[in-house]
Each structure stands twice: as structure tokens, then as C-alpha cells.
Amino acid sequence: MEHRIERIKKQLHAQSYKLTPQREATVRVLLEHEEDHLSAEDIYLLVKDKAPEIGLATVYRTLELLSELKIIDKINFGDGVSRYDLRKEGATHFHHHLVCMECGTVEEIVEDLLEDVEAIIERDWGFEVKDHRLTFHGICRNCRSSNQSK
Amino acid sequence: MEHRIERIKKQLHAQSYKLTPQREATVRVLLEHEEDHLSAEDIYLLVKDKAPEIGLATVYRTLELLSELKIIDKINFGDGVSRYDLRKEGATHFHHHLVCMECGTVEEIVEDLLEDVEAIIERDWGFEVKDHRLTFHGICRNCRSSNQSK
DNA sequence: ATTATTGCAAATTTTTTGCAGGACC
DNA sequence: GGTCCTGCAAAAAATTTGCAATAAT
Numbered sequence: 001m002e003h004r005i006e007r008i009k010k011q012l013h014a015q016s017y018k019l020t021p022q023r024e025a026t027v028r029v030l031l032e033h034e035e036d037h038l039s040a041e042d043i044y045l046l047v048k049d050k051a052p053e054i055g056l057a058t059v060y061r062t063l064e065l066l067s068e069l070k071i072i073d074k075i076n077f078g079d080g081v082s083r084y085d086l087r088k089e090g091a092t093h094f095h096h097h098l099v100c101m102e103c104g105t106v107e108e109i110v111e112d113l114l115e116d117v118e119a120i121i122e123r124d125w126g127f128e129v130k131d132h133r134l135t136f137h138g139i140c141r142n143c144r145s146s147n148q149s150k
Numbered sequence: 151m152e153h154r155i156e157r158i159k160k161q162l163h164a165q166s167y168k169l170t171p172q173r174e175a176t177v178r179v180l181l182e183h184e185e186d187h188l189s190a191e192d193i194y195l196l197v198k199d200k201a202p203e204i205g206l207a208t209v210y211r212t213l214e215l216l217s218e219l220k221i222i223d224k225i226n227f228g229d230g231v232s233r234y235d236l237r238k239e240g241a242t243h244f245h246h247h248l249v250c251m252e253c254g255t256v257e258e259i260v261e262d263l264l265e266d267v268e269a270i271i272e273r274d275w276g277f278e279v280k281d282h283r284l285t286f287h288g289i290c291r292n293c294r295s296s297n298q299s300k
Numbered sequence: 301a302t303t304a305t306t307g308c309a310a311a312t313t314t315t316t317t318g319c320a321g322g323a324c325c
Numbered sequence: 326g327g328t329c330c331t332g333c334a335a336a337a338a339a340t341t342t343g344c345a346a347t348a349a350t
Contacts, residue, residue, distance in 0.1 A: 018349075020305065040340080055307040060340065076226040080315070080339070098277045107275070113267045118286070120263065126291030127248045127257070133285045136268070141276030168324085170330065190315080205332040210315065230314070230340070 001031060004089070011069055025050040026062045030072060030086050037075070037083040037097075037106050075133065077106070094131055100140035102147075107140065151181060154239070161219055175200040176212045180222065180236050187225070187233040187247075187256050225283065227256070244281055250290035252297075257290065 008027055009019040019027075029046045030038075038046070044059045063084050066072040072084045073094045088095060088110055096109040118129045139147070158177055159169040169177075179196045180188075188196070194209045213234050216222040222234045223244045238245060238260055246259040268279045289297070 016304095018304075020348085022306075041338095053307075057308080057341075058306060061305085074228060076228075078224065078226075080232075082230075082339085098271065098275060100277075101280060107277070109271075109275070113270065117263045117267070121248070121259075121286060125248060125257070125259070126294065127250075127286065128289040128294060129286045130251060130288040132287065133283065135283045136271060136277065136279045137282065138280040139278040144276065144278060166329095168329075170323090172331070191313095203332075207316075207333080208331060211330085232314085 004031060008071055011071060012065075015069065017065065017069075022047075022051055022054050022058050023062050023065075025054065026059060027066070027071075030066075030084065034086055035108075037077070037085055039081040039083050041081075043084065075135075077135065094133060096134040096136070098136050098138070098140065100143055101137055102139055102143040105140055105142075154181060158221055161221060162215075165219065167215065167219075172197075172201055172204050172208050173212050173215075175204065176209060177216070177221075180216075180234065184236055185258075187227070187235055189231040189233050191231075193234065225285075227285065244283060246284040246286070248286050248288070248290065250293055251287055252289055252293040255290055255292075 005019075005024065005027060012019050012023075025047045026043060028050065029043055033046070036042075040056070040060055040063060043063070044054070044056045047054050047059060063072065063074070067074050067084075070087060072086050074082050075085055075094075075097070076082055077097070077099055085094075091110075093112065093114075096111075096113065098107040098109065100106075114132060114134065118132075121127050121129055155169075155174065155177060162169050162173075175197045176193060178200065179193055183196070186192075190206070190210055190213060193213070194204070194206045197204055197209060213222065213224070217224050217234075220237060222236050224232050225235055225244075225247070226232055227247070227249055235244075241260075243262065243264075246261075246263065248257040248259065250256075264282060264284065268282070271277050271279055
């Protein structure tokens with residue numbers, strides 16, 4: 001945990017940004033909720049516990065900064081809200097998501113799975129892939145088995 | 151063009167919705183701009199040419215209805231706006247997109263490409279895939295070649 | 301000192317809702 | 326007559342901006 005904060009601090013410093021207390025509090029919330037997919041508002045409320053004087057605008061500004069530095073990714077699951085997701089350590093590509101249409105759970109997939117597809121895109125479309133967003137919508141394992149027993 | 155309107159009309163009637171003049175005007179705009187990825191506001195402005203008395207709220211309501219019936223798909227490329235994209239005729243899955251980070255052009259990919267990946271998701275995660283969103287971010291063919299000549 | 305960063309309030313942007321009036325069986 | 330649909334205006338939700346005050350180097 002602490003070493004991840006250190007790493008992020010270095011990434012900021014490398015671009016001459018500072019890890020201010022507000023930014024650190026925000027990063028800590030993101031680390032502590034790595035499994036979740038929090039909105040700016042969600043994050044704001046959680047950060048307030050650590051740093052009650054923080055403003056919502058600062059949270060937005062911090063999230064934007066972290067996005068630019070590719071420390072987090074902004075993602076949208078179709079409700080009107082942007083959500084923010086920490087990149088996995090050392091990952092160059094954004095991970096994938098399985099959104100259950102029944103219970104709303106979001107599962108993460110770290111495996112690449114797109115190597116072949118990206119090769120085709122580069123070969124047949126001449127498009128140089130830098131990043132991707134892949135989300136599957138469907139029914140998760142849990143909902144499937146509870147449906148069956150109905 | 152006309153037969154596609156007819157088809158959509160039938161799809162609406164099948165769920166006992168009507169293809170009102172406002173809805174038809176909206177669908178026509180979508181058909182005429184199939185290559186583009188218009189926002190609700192964009193669509194509103196274009197529909198006003200055909201049906202000047204239409205209100206923005208009606209456009210939103212129509213787009214929502216068409217989304218529910220899977221005639222169009224709502225998509226978000228990371229700017230703050232939702233965009234709407236007609237499904238290709240007979241397509242069961244949403245098509246993919248290549249977004250150029252340099253010129254902003256959005257290219258469409260109709261080929262499935264995800265069959266293998268979806269099989270893995272179903273097999274290894276027990277997740278029943280119903281639909282997906284796949285967007286690649288990178289540099290398009292055009293920008294790559296003009297970069298090279300610099 | 302200079303520059304980056306913050307909190308607050310106000311402004312903007314995008315989308316949704318309430319409701320009275322019309323259209324359509 | 327009842328239901329679906331519409332336009333308008335107002336409201337709500339999400340995000341951004343301006344600016345004066347503060348913190349860091």
C-alpha cells in the first residue's frame with residue numbers, strides 16, 4: 001500500500017506535480033476501494049472522512065490529473081456518471097469489465113485477451129492501438145445459478 | 151432507406167409504440183447520419199430542420215425508447231456526452247469503434263472479432279455475454295502516414 | 301517572490317421530470 | 326373517454342470555471 005503511494009508520488013514528481021494532502025487522501029481512497037468503481041461524488045464523500053475540508057472541485061481536478069498520468073482510468077458504464085478505476089500495477093492497457101445486467105455487479109478481468117484482435121486491427125485497418133475499453137454486458141455466474149433454481 | 155423506416159415502424163408497433171412524426175424525423179436523421187456519432191443535442195438541431203416544433207425533451211425520450219428496443223445504442227467516448235449509433239441491420243451485437251487520439255475520427259468495425267474472447271469469458275468466468283462495448287484508442291492510418299512525412 | 305494548488309460559490313452543460321394540452325384509437 | 330405522446334418550462338444531476346486565499350519551494 002505505502003509503496004504504491006510512493007510510486008504515484010514519484011510519477012507526479014516526474015511531471016512536477018506535488019502529492020498534496022488532498023491528492024494523497026484521494027489516492028488512498030482509490031487504493032482502499034480498488035475493487036469498486038466509484039464516481040467522483042462517491043470518492044468525494046469518502047475523501048471527506050480523511051480530509052473534511054476538501055472541496056468537490058478539488059476531487060475532480062485530482063481525478064483529471066491522475067487520468068492524464070494514466071494512474072487511473074475514467075470509465076462509463078452507461079448510467080450518466082463517470083467512474084474511476086486504478087490501473088493495475090505495471091499494466092499498459094486498461095483491464096476489462098463484466099457488468100451484470102441483473103444485479104449490477106462489475107467484475108474485473110486482468111487478462112489481456114485482446115492481443116489477437118489488436119493484431120488484426122493493426123494489420124487490416126492500419127490503426128495503431130494505444131489503449132482500449134472493453135465491457136461485456138450479460139448475466140453473471142451468481143445470477144445465472146439463482147435464476148435456474150427459480 | 152424507406153424499408154428501414156418500415157422495419158423500425160414494425161419494431162415499434164410490435165411493442166405497441168407508434169412511429170409519430172417526431173419519432174420518424176428523429177429516425178431519419180439517424181439514418182442519414184449513420185456514419186456519424188451524434189449527441190442528443192446534435193440530433194435535436196438536425197431534427198429541427200424537418201420538424202421545427204419538436205422539443206429537446208422529445209428527442210431524449212425518443213432516443214431512450216429506441217435504445218430500449220435495441221434499434222440504437224448509446225455510447226460514450228469519454229467526452230461528457232452520450233452519443234447514439236444505429237445498429238447495423240440484423241446485428242445482434244454492437245459494432246466496435248476506433249477512435250483516433252489525434253484527429254478525433256471515429257471509424258466503425260462491423261466484424262465481430264470477439265467470438266473467441268466471449269467463448270473464454272463464458273467458459274472461464276461463467277458469465278453469459280449478451281452484449282459488449284469495445285473501443286480502441288490510438289492513431290488512425292491517415293494520421294500515421296501524415297506523421298511520418300513530417 | 302513566484303508558482304502551484306485549494307475551497308467556495310457561481311456558472312455551464314447534459315439530462316430528466318411535471319404537467320397541461322393534443323392526437324389517436 | 327382513455328391512453329399515448331408532445332412541448333414547454335422548471336428541476337436535477339454532473340462537471341467546470343473564476344477567483345481570492347493559502348501553501349510550497
